[in-house]
Amino acid sequence: MNEIKVIEGGVTAAKGFKAAGAYAGIGKNAEKGDLALLYSEVPGNAAAVYTKNKVKAAHIAVTKDHLQDGVAQAIICNSGNANTCTPNGVEIAQKETELVAEALGIKAADVLPAATGVIGVPLEIAPFENTIPELAEKLSPEGSAQAADAIRTTDTYIKECAVTFELNGKTCTIGGIAKGSGMIHVNMGTMLSFIGTDVKISKELVQKALSDEILDSYNQVSVDGDTSTNDTVVVVANGLAGNEEITEPGDDYKKFCDALHIVAVDLSQKIAGDGEGCEKLLEAHVTGAPDKDGARKVAKSVICSSLFKAAVFASDANWGRILCAIGYADCDFDASNIDVSVCSATGTVEVCKGSASVPFDDDFATKVMSEKKVTVEIDLHDGEEEAYAWGCDLTYKYVEINGSYRS
């Protein structure tokens, strides 16, 4: 087996991972869980990336501290409260890890805290004290969906992905969960995403793989241009697959990265496609760019344009707005020879050639734009590099959700 196969499941798909979720009373919605616990039977080499927002959630300081040794065994994550801009946030996050350590009989320094929700409301420790023992009890290899549900805020569905592949004859798995929806303009990590793998890989390489990977997956997602204070992606590699440890960037490392890419892109698309109030997943694919970073910026600029996002909502192939968004991207290229097509399951329509209008069938274009996933293909004809970005349409519902979030 040489290929990478997408399988059912999420963060517990790999060997030795368990998860659970429960309602602890932190969030207001008792219909769903608000506290998730992820656990690996053995400590794993772990890597994380965080938001670049200067206003950071308190949990990030604790997670960074606990990851100094590159090892983690559990993650505790609540929704309903961001634990950001609160007076005692770090203390609470630290205490959470101690409660988990006690319940699981592991080291507090191997527990990573995370949080998402409203900013500026002090977080109490009582819900954690009451619920962590129950979560520890409930931990199971089937708990991924429950955990993914517990970290949701305005997400409308849970986000899981898992893949298997072989390394030296051993079956390896990478699986993850994520939450998205609002305040999504990823610059570093994403909202929250937790990935578990049984691949044996060194601390250095798992961090390198994650840091490189986010550039073309999580960092290319935007729902609303707002980079959250809480963005965090964590990968825990517990080594239980039994492959020879990956210690340098050879073929095995490449395969690991390819598999990680599939999981990360899938979760990224799920985050974008479930953007607050959205009806469609919007993908931009830029080719012919002079450099990789420029390709990323042009793709992201298109999926971030409020004007084009509103046009996508209306299934309007308003390519002038695409050209406009390409033009203000921070990338140095020749803007005189741009081709643009819109594509979906219905078909493909070329709407702009050589940076000028071409005749096209407006009714068919509307049909193409009416699908649940719409891709904009952009060829800059000024180089060899390409990149993708993912966003969503801008809808009445987005305004409604965000005009009434706190109440």
Added chain:
Amino acid sequence: MNEIKVIEGGVTAAKGFKAAGAYAGIGKNAEKGDLALLYSEVPGNAAAVYTKNKVKAAHIAVTKDHLQDGVAQAIICNSGNANTCTPNGVEIAQKETELVAEALGIKAADVLPAATGVIGVPLEIAPFENTIPELAEKLSPEGSAQAADAIRTTDTYIKECAVTFELNGKTCTIGGIAKGSGMIHVNMGTMLSFIGTDVKISKELVQKALSDEILDSYNQVSVDGDTSTNDTVVVVANGLAGNEEITEPGDDYKKFCDALHIVAVDLSQKIAGDGEGCEKLLEAHVTGAPDKDGARKVAKSVICSSLFKAAVFASDANWGRILCAIGYADCDFDASNIDVSVCSATGTVEVCKGSASVPFDDDFATKVMSEKKVTVEIDLHDGEEEAYAWGCDLTYKYVEINGSYRS
């Protein structure tokens, strides 16, 4: 008289300026004009700034060319068609200037073309041929409002401002018009704004005054984060006030700049307050910043946040979103000691102190946020610099307008 006084009127308020507007059949809405002509009885020293979007309207190339000598006498501007990404755009824009030159008996090189509207639809010359002679006939010192109306697209009201002041005992006037509404995220010029003044000032200094001025007025406006392909601000100074020519940056130059600032900020606020679909003018005032550019970026980041804009629509003092937007602004400052208040005609509410929550009366905060103009006061406590930025709330109507713009 030492002060600068706001007076009635717009781009024709200064001596020697005339304007007219008419419906030429370029736009679809025959209820309003779509072609404006501005004229100065004598050629004036002129300065312009343009969009930084790499995809530029065709008229910009012609305007740049005609302004190489720093002199202009007339501006011809249509709405309903951006003359952008069209095969013959430059040719059409050039031809427009020749038609104006012929009708007015002036040099085509002293005529500046401008346009706004849909991107990518070829522009015909016939409407200009048919309407420019009529416009030349109609030119009048009372024509500013008519011209301001003709350049509107989705703007709901016309935008004019004028001020008078004295230089060496001579009454001087600066007046302008602008259009705004959508695709507004100014980075260099603005949508379209034309300013006429009778001040006698050298070409170099009128350009310097404009280039400096836009940093704290037009460039601090954002409706939707989309930098247009057509942004242009032009100032024509015809010298008819009879003051001693301003040739160096002394007291007279400072007074000219102060007066220009009042006009530019007033028009900027009118653009922001008439953002597509908006109900409120949102102002951010940042103080205590380590540097001027950083102060501007933080202010602009807050008025650009889709999440906070939606909260403003709902009159929700959701300060966590303000902190989030401050935190992702590209400015280096200490994020641990930020104070935030929301203010309006109703009063002031402190919502965040030392980057943490403070108790406040939610009902009163909602009343404060319900006014037509809402100001967010932000003190970073990390320096002496300050800046303003202007935006608007994000509403259902914005989505509606932009989901149906072309149809």
